[in-house]
Amino acid sequence: MSRTRQPALIASLAIVLACQGCQSPPAAPTAPAGAMPRHPDNPRQAFDDLKNERFRAAIAGLEFGADGVVVTDPMPRRDRDGALALVTQGDEKLAANKRTGALTAYTLAVRTDPELPAAWLGLGRALVVKGKTSEALSASRRAARLDPELVTAQYDVAMTLARLGQLDEAITEMNRVVEIDAGHSGAHERLAIWYYYLDDTPASWRHVRAARDLGREPPGQFIANLQAKTPGRRPVAP
Numbered sequence: 001m002s003r004t005r006q007p008a009l010i011a012s013l014a015i016v017l018a019c020q021g022c023q024s025p026p027a028a029p030t031a032p033a034g035a036m037p038r039h040p041d042n043p044r045q046a047f048d049d050l051k052n053e054r055f056r057a058a059i060a061g062l063e064f065g066a067d068g069v070v071v072t073d074p075m076p077r078r079d080r081d082g083a084l085a086l087v088t089q090g091d092e093k094l095a096a097n098k099r100t101g102a103l104t105a106y107t108l109a110v111r112t113d114p115e116l117p118a119a120w121l122g123l124g125r126a127l128v129v130k131g132k133t134s135e136a137l138s139a140s141r142r143a144a145r146l147d148p149e150l151v152t153a154q155y156d157v158a159m160t161l162a163r164l165g166q167l168d169e170a171i172t173e174m175n176r177v178v179e180i181d182a183g184h185s186g187a188h189e190r191l192a193i194w195y196y197y198l199d200d201t202p203a204s205w206r207h208v209r210a211a212r213d214l215g216r217e218p219p220g221q222f223i224a225n226l227q228a229k230t231p232g233r234r235p236v237a238p
Contacts, residue, residue, distance in 0.1 A: 027030040036201055051057040055061035055130065061111045068119040075112045083113035090122045094129070102126045124156055133163050151181045158190070167194055178210075192226075201230045 055214035090105035103126040109119035124139035137160045143153035158173035171194050177187040192207035204226055208218055 005124050034207045048062050052231060054100055058100050062107060064135045064138055069142060071111055071114045073111060074114060080116065080130050083116045083119055086112060087118045087122050090126065094126055099129050101127060103130060115146060117143045117150050117153060121153050128160065133160060136160050149180060151177055154180060155187060167197065170194060183214055183216035185211050190217055193222055196226050201226065
């Protein structure tokens with residue numbers, strides 16, 4: 001190559017390299033519509049996204065809203081025996097702390113037989129341990145409506161309302177428990193504690209006595225606090 005052409009070639013290469021540096025980087029691929037966004041630089045957010053995806057998959061076929069829960073995708077044929085088997089499966093998984101598996105089993109039970117109170121009862125309990133308290137209330141209320149005499153469902157409704165901070169409603173529902181089953185010592189203990197928080201010490205002591213008569217001694221620290229609120233009352237031995 002002649003020396004006279006070298007400067008021109010070098011200049012051309014410099015222009016090409018400069019233009020390449022000016023080019024915009026390739027655009028990031030666009031996620032499909034409705035896809036869950038990913039956060040590679042935020043592991044906590046990615047973990048939460050994964051949990052939410054699993055939760056939605058576990059309750060597929062149900063829709064929770066302000067008016068309660070609706071079975072949007074019931075099984076084609078109602079099967080009481082199949083639903084009961086799924087409830088048993090859910091109970092076993094919940095006892096083993098396999099919470100998502102339990103939620104999936106109870107959801108399938110509800111879809112298999114929406115009129116089975118035990119399926120809704122289990123669903124509510126699985127939702128509580130998943131931290132979905134409002135959804136749990138909807139499920140427990142459905143169980144209580146299907147069987148108004150099902151004490152465990154009524155008790156779960158009251159306890160879930162208390163978790164949501166709705167103490168007045170919780171007391172109303174727990175009083176229904178003792179109306180159905182006056183021998184429910186756990187309900188009397190809860191009412192004693194809740195009335196204490198509302199500064200209704202006579203009602204609190206009344207339920208303390210009821211719980212003790214049934215063989216259940218409320219926590220010692222609670223009794224000490226209740227005694228301190230009623231200094232004129234003589235200590236009551238367990």
